[in-house]
Amino acid sequence: MALRFLLSLGDKYAPVLRSSKFKEEGQLTPDEFVVAGQQLVHMCGTWSWETGDKKSARDYLPAQHQFLITRKVPCRMRAKISSQSVERDIDDGEGGDSWTLTHADQMPAKEEDVPDAQPAPKATAAPVFDDDDDDDDVPDADDYLTSLGAQRNDDNDAASLEPQGKLAVEKHRTYDVSITYDNWYKTPRVWLYGYDEYGRPLSSEQMLEDISSDHADKTVTVENHPHLNIPHVSIHPCQHAHVMKTFIDSYESTGRSLRVDQYLFLFIKLLSAVIPTIDYDFTVDMDAIKISD
Amino acid sequence: MxxxxxxxxxxxxxxxxxxxxxxxxxxxxxxxxxxxxxxxxxxxxxxxxxxxxxxxxxxxxxxxxxxxxxxxxxxxxxxxxxxxxxxxxxxxxxxxxxxxxxxxxxxxxxxxxxxxxxxxxxxxxxxxxxxxxxxxxxxxxxxxxxxxxxxxxxxxxxxxxxxPTPFIATTPADQFPLSSAFSEAQIHALQSGYKQLRVSAVEAGHAPPPMFAVLRSAVDGSVVVRSLADAMAARQQTTAADGTTADGTAQDEWMLGVADAGNLADNAGWTVRNALMYASVRWNVPQLRVICYREAAKTGISTSISMLVNLQTIASDAxxxxxxxxxxxxxxxxxxxxxxxxxxxxxxxxxxxx
Structure with missing residues (x-):
């Protein structure tokens, strides 16, 4: 805990990287993060800049460009039962074998059947009032619904199709995916916040079900989002620079040159290994890399 | 037949x-x-x-x-x-x-x-x-x-x-897909035109408009996207409410586009509902083609749907x-x-x- 606390201070107060090291080290300066973020927003319409909590603004980033977010990314099944999809996703990549090689050691080994429709724990989001009899402030759910029974005059709206009921055939989840700049590791960092099929927040434990099992115990942690100050699932950035360096080298080994504004397109590819069930094609049109060649 | x-x-x-x-x-x-x-x-x-x-x-x-x-x-x-x-x-x-x-x-x-x-x-x-x-x-x-x-x-x-009575779509559901009513070139013009409208709104510091107007030329089938305000001004210059120009020959077709969060192949999403009320009050036409505009990175706007809808007269005290x-x-x-x-x-x- 103490170490993580120090690291969180480090993110805020560590010296800011000024000279470009993205090809040598796989790292970004804050300015380069903004340039790459602008390109991502420009090319991939689902991403946008956010300011977040003003009190948490980092002064080495422009006020309007504190972090990137894409909302409501579909996640249709749990990682533990879809681990076979990892390999296919990576093989689709530009770098051919090298992508697979990079992630060969990250393939989840075991497949467990996990029911994909677990009820949300009461502590996260109760569908109706709780039933604590010892609590006078909170009414019983049924009492409350009964008290509303007298005036359901908009119930007979034949022209509305509700999202619940027969339309909600898939037990999907959705995720808000955000990318911040980590000033300690000098790389982007990914944060996830999930919702169930009813739009209710997921618990941390539920979110971890969507992380490939190899990462769920090690590189993925639950921490406060630096700009939202709300616990999110995050991929720890300690290996990001190294992996990005490998990605960049393999990209350039084919004779092409990667510009720093393309950094985040490659970075998002890295995500797909850790969060295989999140539909990253939804967030980034991978043709964007080809277009900008 | x-x-x-x-x-x-x-x-x-x-x-x-x-x-x-x-x-x-x-x-x-x-x-x-x-x-x-x-x-x-x-x-x-x-x-x-x-x-x-x-x-x-x-x-x-x-x-x-x-x-x-x-x-x-x-x-x-x-x-x-x-x-x-x-x-x-x-x-x-x-x-x-x-x-x-x-x-x-x-x-x-x-x-x-x-x-x-x-x-x-x-x-x-x-x-x-x-x-x-x-x-x-x-x-x-x-x-x-x-x-x-x-x-x-x-x-x-x-x-x-x-x-007063539910809106009726006169287009059969199997002809809701965009390709039933638009050529590939028209769909492309629709997508790029609406994107341009949204981007220029954002660049001017405004929110992207969730509705837009579309004019399809009777002469060459070309499709142009306009803001609602521009469309209203342009339509007032034509003599007939259905888009017929002054000499009565060209039947250019005005359509309404609505940003649609829905994803059903047979049904419009919620935003279209008030849009039809708007069109009933302001467009003064008995029937209108409505484009439920949906767009994704991978599929483009191919999941969008469009249909002809019978509009209604809404009395001011309705x-x-x-x-x-x-x-x-x-x-x-x-x-x-x-x-x-x-x-x-x-x-x-x-x-x-x-």
């Missing part, structure tokens, strides 16, 4: 072709609740006056996922950062001081909805909607924040005005019959509750940081 056509006609006139609209599902970001709690303590105090907030929706909902109306963490902020692909919806949060007050508001919820519906109709008739199409998609949020327990009782309404209170998770009329204590309670936060 004649029999087939007659068959279609019968189906079109049958009640099965009455339009139904896929509702929004509310989705509240955790930061929204904290912002609400902070404002309750620092600003609202005991005031329960409605406070303006901004909701978001997109038109790239994937199949099987309910269309979301998002209350983002930035909903209270007056500093706007617009994205051409996220549509801003004006809303108002009515935060009650006690659970009793909340119940009282719930008892009066019909009049709340009616008030909002009147505002929407006033904006339609005044032409305000043409200048700012987002005014058509207002929402209401009733809340009670239990700040000790970090629980929030809430109820969303997405007000929709109902016409009842608005607004609807739109969101059902709770039981599918019943009722509030929802969310317990955010594991996210907002500072003591528990310290524990979970271990």
């Amino acid at each position: 004649v029999t087939d056509a007659g068959h279609y006609y019968f189906a079109v006139c049958g009640s099965t072709m009455q339009m139904r609209f896929q509702t929004f599902q509310s989705s509240v970001e955790p930061l929204f609740w904290r912002e609400l709690a902070d404002r309750k303590l620092d600003q609202f105090m005991l005031s329960d006056a409605p406070v303006p907030i901004t909701g978001l929706f997109s038109c790239n909902t994937q199949a099987g996922i309910p269309p979301s109306l998002i209350a983002p963490g930035s909903a209270f902020s007056s500093e706007r950062q617009f994205n051409p692909n996220m549509f801003a919806v004006p809303g108002a949060v009515h935060n009650c001081n006690t659970l009793e007050d909340f119940k009282q508001r719930v008892a009066e919820k019909s009049s709340l909805l009616e008030e909002c519906a009147k505002q929407i109709m006033a904006d339609i008739r005044s032409g305000a909607v043409e200048r700012d199409p987002a005014l058509l998609q207002r929402f209401i949020l009733l809340t009670f924040a239990d700040l000790k327990k970090h629980t929030f009782v809430y109820w969303f309404a997405f007000p929709a005005l109902q016409p 009842p608005l019959n607004p609807t739109g209170w969101e059902k709770n998770l039981r599918g019943a009329a009722g509030a929802r509750v969310v317990d955010m204590s594991n996210l907002l309670d500072s003591n528990r936060l310290a524990e979970s940081a271990v």
Whole structure:
């Protein structure tokens, strides 16, 4: 805990990287993060800049460009039962074998059947009032619904199709995916916040079900989002620079040159290994890399 | 052939072709609740006056996922950062001081909805909607924040005005796909034209417009996207309401495009509902082609649908019959509750940081 606390201070107060090291080290300066973020927003319409909590603004980033977010990314099944999809996703990549090689050691080994429709724990989001009899402030759910029974005059709206009921055939989840700049590791960092099929927040434990099992115990942690100050699932950035360096080298080994504004397109590819069930094609049109060649 | 056509006609006139609209599902970001709690303590105090907030929706909902109306963490902020692909919806949060007050508001919820519906109709008739199409998609949020327990009782309404009789689509559902009514070149012009309209709005510091007009030339079939305001001005210059030009020869077709969060192949989404009321009041045509505009990175706008809809005459004193209170998770009329204590309670936060 103490170490993580120090690291969180480090993110805020560590010296800011000024000279470009993205090809040598796989790292970004804050300015380069903004340039790459602008390109991502420009090319991939689902991403946008956010300011977040003003009190948490980092002064080495422009006020309007504190972090990137894409909302409501579909996640249709749990990682533990879809681990076979990892390999296919990576093989689709530009770098051919090298992508697979990079992630060969990250393939989840075991497949467990996990029911994909677990009820949300009461502590996260109760569908109706709780039933604590010892609590006078909170009414019983049924009492409350009964008290509303007298005036359901908009119930007979034949022209509305509700999202619940027969339309909600898939037990999907959705995720808000955000990318911040980590000033300690000098790389982007990914944060996830999930919702169930009813739009209710997921618990941390539920979110971890969507992380490939190899990462769920090690590189993925639950921490406060630096700009939202709300616990999110995050991929720890300690290996990001190294992996990005490998990605960049393999990209350039084919004779092409990667510009720093393309950094985040490659970075998002890295995500797909850790969060295989999140539909990253939804967030980034991978043709964007080809277009900008 | 004649029999087939007659068959279609019968189906079109049958009640099965009455339009139904896929509702929004509310989705509240955790930061929204904290912002609400902070404002309750620092600003609202005991005031329960409605406070303006901004909701978001997109038109790239994937199949099987309910269309979301998002209350983002930035909903209270007056500093706007617009994205051409996220549509801003004006809303108002009515935060009650006690659970009793909340119940009282719930008892009066019909009049709340009616008030909002009147505002929407006033904006339609005044032409305000043409200048700012987002005014058509207002929402209401009733809340009670239990700040000790970090629980929030809430109820969303997405007000929709109902016409005297249900809207009828005269296009059979199997011809809803865009390719049934538009050529590839026209679809391309539609996509790039609307994108340009949204991008230039954002560059000028405005929210992207969730509605637009489309003009298809009778001469060469070319498709042009216009803002609603421009379309209104251009249509007034033509002599006939159906787009016939002064010499009466060219029958250029005006159409209405609506950013649609829905994803059903046979049904328009919720935003289209008020759009049809708007068109009924302002466009003065008996029938209109409506484009339910949907766009995704991979599929482009191929999941969009379009249909001819019979519009109605809406008398100035016609009842608005607004609807739109969101059902709770039981599918019943009722509030929802969310317990955010594991996210907002500072003591528990310290524990979970271990």
